[in-house]
Amino acid sequence: MEKVRAKKHLGQHFLKDLGIAEKIALSVTGHMGVKKVLEIGPGMGVLTDFLLQGDWELFLVDIDKESIAYLHQKYPQLSEHIIDADFLKYDFGKVIEGDYIVAGNFPYNISSQIFFKILEVRNKVPEVVCMLQKEVAQRIASPHGNKEYGILSVLLQAFYDIEYLFTVPPTVFDPPPKVNSGVIRLKRNAVQTLECNEKLFFRVVKQGFSTRRKTLRNALKSMGLSEEMKNDPILDKRAEQLDVPAFISLTNKLELSWKK
Missing domain, CATH: 3.40.50.150 (Vaccinia Virus protein VP39)
Known part of the structure; x- marks a missing residue:
């Protein structure tokens, strides 16, 4: 051959x-x-x-x-x-x-x-x-x-x-x-489904790293942050500082803020 x-x-x-x-x-x-x-x-x-x-x-x-x-x-x-x-x-x-x-x-x-x-x-x-x-x-x-x-x-x-x-x-x-x-x-691992909206989670992660040197407040600006959300201390961080549970928490906070 x-x-x-x-x-x-x-x-x-x-x-x-x-x-x-x-x-x-x-x-x-x-x-x-x-x-x-x-x-x-x-x-x-x-x-x-x-x-x-x-x-x-x-x-x-x-x-x-x-x-x-x-x-x-x-x-x-x-x-x-x-x-x-x-x-x-x-x-x-x-x-x-x-x-x-x-x-x-x-x-x-x-x-x-x-x-x-x-x-x-x-x-x-x-x-x-x-x-x-x-x-x-x-x-x-x-x-x-x-x-x-x-x-x-x-x-x-x-x-x-x-x-x-x-x-x-x-x-x-x-x-x-x-x-x-x-x-x-x-x-x-044992995770079958994430404790959040999975489509939104994927979107938040991708958007969060789109400008990785900026804080999440700036990186996620295009997603339409509510006034309450803009003041959340989690947005003072950069995407690389958040582990998986923190991204899940952020996803839930964002979704909840839009429903208010």
Whole structure:
């Protein structure tokens, strides 16, 4: 089989270090007893080989036609589980019955979009183990109160417990990226629904970080703050200073102020 060419427009950087691939595969725990794993962007199957050694029912999804052809040749036993599709647009309920874990070396250029898609199906995805740009990985795992903390930190931490596992240097990829990578693990927590209007919560978080250096009073101005709300001390803070419960409280205060 000929090697698959890494395509820049797909953000492909193929992992070539078997030790790191094994370490990522062993980081999948089967949270909540789930035994199905969906690997995003398997490329030539370096991580896939180690996932196959575990007790998982494995599904592969890739948007790259060349990778799909390669994977069908390499893993004929998985032919029914190789999905030629865009992860961001595909309904995996068509082929995967029940819950599934998401794993993979995420393309840098769409890693944030992948997580927004995971948030949409969070009740089907109890665990995520992935490698992505170190800066993004740190941001997702970051606690409130520092500069890395951002929109994805809040939204994902509302529904998942997140661990930063280890850092991966550029030299173990072909072609090597210009930055370090980080591996993180997300495990679904017990929160089924937030104690607030969830659509408004998402909107408040995104708007709060839209001008992250400003206070929330300025950042949320366009949302129509009531006179009472303008004087609330929580608005003296910046978005990065609020943890998930504080954002929930802010969302409830805003909604209540509009009803008065």
